[in-house]
Amino acid sequence: MDFSAVVQDNINSLLYFVPELILTGLILLLVVADLLLKEKHSPWMSIIALAGAVVVMFSVVGQYELGTRSIFNNMLVVDPFSLYFKLLFLASAIMVVFLSIGSIELAGRPVGEYFTLLMTLTLGMFLMASATNMLTIFVSIELVSIMSFVLATYLKTRRRSSEAGLKYAIYGAFSSGLMLYGISLLYGLTGTLNIYEIGEVLAGRDSHGLALVVSVIFIIAGFGYKIASVPFHFWSPDVYEGAPTPITAFLSVGPKAAGFAMLIRFFNVALATGGGGGSESWSATAGVDWPQLLAVISAATMTLGNLVALSQTNIKRLLAYSSIAHAGYALMGVVLLSEQGIHATMFYLVIYYMMNLGAFLVVIICQDIVGSERIEDYRGLAFRAPIPALAMGVFLFSLTGLPPTAGFIGKFYLFAGVIKAGTSFYWLAIVGLLNSVVALYYYARILKAMFFEKAGEEATSTLPVSPYYVTLLAVFAVPIIILGLYWAPLADLAHHSVGFLRAL
Amino acid sequence: MITSAILILLLPLVAFIIQIFVGKRLPRKGDWVSTGAMFAALALSVGIFIDAVAQYEPNNVLATATWDWINFGPVHVTFGFLIDNLTAFMLVVVTLVSSLVHLYSIGYMHGDPRYNRYFAYLSLFSFSMLGLVLVDNLFGIYIFWELVGLSSYLLIGFWFEKDSAANASKKAFITNRVGDVGMFAGIMILFSITGTFSFNEVFAAVADGHVGGTLLTVAGILLFFGAIGKSAQFPLHVWLPDAMEGPTPVSALIHAATMVAAGVYMVGRTFVLYTPDALLFIAYIGTITAFIAATIAIVQMDIKRVLAYSTISQLGYMMVGLGTGGYTAGLFHLTTHAFFKALLFLGSGSVIHAVHTQEMDEMGGLRKKMPITFWTFLIATLSISGVFPLSGFWSKDAILASALGFGMTHPAHMPIFVVLLLSAGVTAFYMFRIVFLTFTGEPRDKKKYDHAHESPLTMTIPLVVLAVLSVGTIWWGWVEHMLVKPELASYGSHVASAVEHAAEEHGVAHSAHTIAMFSSVVVATLGILLSAVVYFWRKISADAWAEKLKPIHTFLWNKYYFDELYAATIIRVTLFKSRLFAAFDLKIIDGIVNGTGRLTAAFSRLQGSIDLRGVDGAVNFVARFVGYLGSQLRGLQTGNIQAYIMMALFAVVLLFVFQQF
Secondary structure (H helix, E strand, O other), rough: OHHHHHHHHHHHHHHHHHHHHHHHHHHHHHHHHHHHHOOOOOOOHHHHHHHHHHHHHHHHHHHHHHHHEEEEOOEEOOHHHHHHHHHHHHHHHHHHHHHHHHHOOOOOOOHHHHHHHHHHHHHHHHHHHHOOHHHHHHHHHHHHHHHHHHHOOOOOOOOHHHHHHHHHHHHHHHHHHHHHHHHHHHHHOOOOOEEHHHHHHHOOOOOOOOOHHHHHHHHHOOOHOOOOOOOOOHHHHHHHHHHHHHHHHHHHHHHHHHHHHHHHHHHHHHHEOOOOOOOOOOOEEEOHHHHHHHHHHHHHHHHHHHHHHHHHOHHHHHHHHHHHHHHHHHHHHOOOOOHHHHHHHHHHHHHHHHHHHHHHHHHHHHHHHHHOEEEHHHHHHHHHOHHHHHHHHHHHHHHHHOOHHHHHHHHHHHHHHHOOOOOHHHHHHHHHHHHHHHHHHHHHHHHHHHHHOOOOOOOOOOOOOOOOOOOOOHHHHHHHHHHHHHHHHHHEEEEEHHOOOOOO | HHHHHHHHHHHHHHHHHHHHHHHHHHHHHHHHHHHHHHHHHHHHHHHHHHHHHHOOOOEEEEEEEEEEEEOOOOOEEEEEEEEEEHHHHHHHHHHHHHHHHHHHHHHHHOOOHHHHHHHHHHHHHHHHHHHHHHEEHHHHHHHHHHHHHHHHHHOOOOOOOHHHHHHHHHHHHHHHHHHHHHHHHHHHHHHHHOOEEHHHHHHHHHOOOOOHHHHHHHHHHHHHHHHHHHHOOOOOOOOHHHHHHHHHHHHHHHHHOOOOHHHHHHHHHHHHHHHHHHHHHHHHHHHHHHHHHHHHHHHOHHHHHHHHHHHHHHHHHHHHHHHOHHHHHHHHHHHHHHHHHHHHHHHHHHHHHHOOEEHHHOOOOOOOOHHHHHHHHHHHHHHOOOOOOHHHHHHHHHHHHHHHHHHHHOOOHHHHHHHHHHHHHHHHHHHHHHHHHHHOOOOOOOOHHHHHHOOOOOHHHHHHHHHHHHHHHHHHHHHHHHHHOOOOOOOOOOOOOOOOOOOHHHHHHHHHHHHHHHHHHHHHHHHHHHHHHHHOOOOOOHHHHHHOOOHHHHHHHHHHHHHHHHHHHHHHHHHHHHHHHHHHHHHHHHHHHHHHHHHHHHHHHHHHHHHHHHHHHHOOOHHHHHHHHHHHHOOOOOOHHHHHHHHHHHOOOOOHHHOOO
């Protein structure tokens, strides 16, 4: 191999790596600013983080002109697919900064390292969305995971937070181990780590034997851990409950979406053949029926998430199970081996971002004004604090998938994709529909508590909500309604971002 | 030959392993294991050396061996040995000095509570140093380079109960790391261009013009950064004087004869990589080092510190030798210096052993009490001062001639020679200052003098052997023939540079040699005479002059304020950063650790509370079946991480079964 060509490619690649470089600069700037600023809670930190994230966002948008390009010797790729997810990650990071500013849980904790970790996590997600080599895939997953561990334990004085982080770390190590083993098997089978080359090598063979199946299942363990799908979800309720709520919100959206980006790319590139643009579908590599495998995981995930959510009394735990269930929905689009299915998943993830973060925002507000995470303490909230209650109504409607909210459109695309894919996945559509009904019960239970039940004797006064929170609630709730009525722009964007797989 | 190379490398390693694990239980705490291993390695090295001499070819490659080590995609890293004349020289120097130091240590370290560990570390050091000399690639040299640094750290801080020793070991390690970062970057530049670490392949790539120009200059200078650290060159020389906190035999072996010469060796080994610009840089660093260290040595009162500064100064000479194109001269001085400087250190150790102080203020008149130490010390002093016909005369003269030749072809760089010559006079002055203050005159501390006695045989025999080696009149001829400056055919054509190294042109070299020889003899004589006037005949009062030249004296006494400068700049910044990291530790790491400690209790409490909630969490508004199912599934979420992992594993197996049927 010619080394100067390798080096040259690395140097040329820097031009296509600008958003990540800016993000890295931002991380370093945050570290330095934290040192220079005297106060531990200087508002400047959040201002820097936000301004930096906005700059990165502009540079990501600028990259849409570049088309598809493989960089750093095929370690990463810049394509509309990754850019779509990067925008989603940035939007999550920005909103989480806003969520964190007001959170009373985080008050009193130094903000400098918090934002630094948050932005490093975002960098990790960027790399996850772009990775096209098993090594970069693994390393970027680890970058995200390690930052997540630390953020989950951020309230180190709170026992649950420390415990959450530890469990997260142990479980993460377990999954990483499995995944790494799977990667090494795959490398042994194909002699390459590049997922495009893996795809070619596998497509050129008729049978692969057991090793490929084992390898794929182990790799699913790694992805499954990131998206919190059954049976790799066990960490998530404990972590979601223990971590500071803004972090819970972030973990339930950002890394999950990053996991999906990576999962979609890996399975459709490395383990599928055929296709080639358009809405044409392609087929899975012979020997591993991963679509059926993922379909089973999808069904199990949404069923388990929804059923267990039924009996939760803590709102954060409930939302944790709800987000497990939503990972199951989103997986439906991945198994279809069609651009339409992937399109539906991508579309759904954005909507899920808005409604889930919105729901967590209400949780943060209630921690502040009610001082509780228990659903029974939400009783009568509609009379004491009408705006958060109303907004929560929008978010929960959307999570359930009722019109006229964006959640309905998202689910519609998913189910439509599954039905269109043919009879082999009808069962999945039925499971999905039944699950939506189950989900309605527990979402409705919260609404019932807020709107129809009376608060206890001692809690009748109205609760003031700051204009800051009202604005934030509007930022989430209004688009959900608008997208429920006019979704074409987002759907188009998602559609244009799919054509990544066969190219290159 | 490769077999003996492997044996040479393995002997000290095995000795280290034995010593560190079972040394304490062996008779005599196992000192004979390490010492024996070293003498065996010496015998094998001498065998290789005799082979090299028998063939008597310039830069003869005696043997090579290469094994694949790491194969990863396009990256192939090999590991191998390269034995040529230079290796043969270095092997003998290292094993010889090391064996003698082992022998000497038996007497010197007698009764130390960590006697066996001391010998273990010595063996570890010998292993690392021999590996450094034997490997055939940059990656290997870097590994052994770091191992050498580690053993040096362990030995400097051997008496870690003393704060000063612990601090000195840290200082040495950290200062060295600063240089090593540069070295690593240099290696990586070369690797990224050539795709190989192997010396020969990298050299070939340079010869092909594959690498060149500014990039090669930068890579060379970065590589040299490693040597700046390890060979204690300006501005990273500050660690070596402090390293004298280690046991004196260690100072002799590591901080005088071998490890600090590793930088010189490395530059010699990779000589063809250095562009003329890089060599010029090396020459100037060497010159500055030689001068600064020599002047500091004039005023120090601690005998080992004077020797330490002398070492730094002499290493500067070697660098100048290499930098001005005197490849042979620089490496030759490395060899001669190893013997006479080890002798000086072991001699000073013998003195310290006798009077239990390192302050020359408290010595004096020891000649009669310690005749062997005195005479051997005197021989070494004459040698380092460059007195004909001792070994130091030949090697130092060769370096001065190289510098002068360089200055004659490039008059702008004449100051190198002038400064070097001046430093040679200073060297003679301060070395004889030690001799006069320590061995002649009236004892200044009567009590210590009365207790003094000649050292035991294990200590004096090495002194005598080294003294014999320092009288090396016949050296120069064959060294010059065996270590010829390597040239690459197309080297000059594609390297644009301000200077050309044309000093080898016969006429210039010859006249340079004559002039250099005479001037160095004159300067050395002047230095010795001045020293005698001040410290032997006491015609001039050193104290009075110190008073008159107060500012200069203070400046030199404080070693040019390097430590203060670093404390005020680099160290302050670093401490600032470390406070940040400490805060991180305190807040996050400790948080996790404490959390882990309480986890067991937390687990049981959590399970208890889940049981409780399971009871009252009755689900009254869904169909009973769904509710039942939900709570059953919820039971899986016990909060127990082991259970989670078991279930996930079980699920993986299920998925596998599902996929198969």
